[in-house]
């Protein structure tokens with residue numbers, strides 16, 4: 614839920630990177646952190662296991678320019694994709710203003726993508742929310758890998774009515790990641 618702070622003239626938005634385990638959510642956030650200039654980004658916080666798997670969440674605050682005298686703050690989060698962290702995923706998703714669903718393009722991840730998408734929808738429903746009110750876009754990630762599904766197949770699995778925009782991304786190289794962030798930012802801001 615976007616929050617207005619009239620005293621400080623700030624508006625804050627929360628954006629969550631959702632998706633199955635190892636799809637590239639943390640890598641996307643790290644790349645954003647690496648790419649953006651110092652004056653825009655705050656500290657990158659990652660609560661992860663020794664093997665770099667997200668344990669609770671990653672967090673990156675950004676401070677963009679002003680709109681009509683209000684400073685725009687973004688809080689970017691990633692959920693832990695591993696199956697066992699279902700409850701943590703749900704709590705990270707709470708009160709989000711926008712979602713970037715990071716799907717893994719590898720064919721062997723087909724079912725996991727679909728499972729994760731449905732898990733996200735269920736969590737939103739439990740919070741009394743839906744995609745009618747929360748902007749969503751897709752990152753079809755790992756486009757550099759072998760044995761990946763064509764975009765049409767990913768669309769059919771996750772976005773069959775083509776309701777949401779998507780980006781083909783290679784998070785380790787930063788390809789498409791910033792464009793996805795720009796679009797979701799535009800969508801959440803335009804909602805207010």
Ligand SMILES: Nc1nc2c(ncn2[C@@H]2O[C@H](COP(=O)(O)OP(=O)(O)OP(=O)(O)O)[C@@H](O)[C@H]2O)c(=O)[nH]1
Pocket residue numbers: 632633634635636637638639640641665666667668691692693694695754755756757758782783784785786
């Ligand atoms: N080849 C390739 N590897 C990628 C890409 N994006 C991420 N990876 C690799 O995939 C692995 C998992 O990436 P993470 O970003 O940690 O995945 P995650 O979605 O945060 O995983 P969880 O925290 O377990 O949910 C890492 O070894 C990354 O380097 C990509 O676009 N291409």
Ligand SMILES: [Mg+2]
Pocket residue numbers: 638639640665666667691692693694
């Ligand atoms: Mg992660």
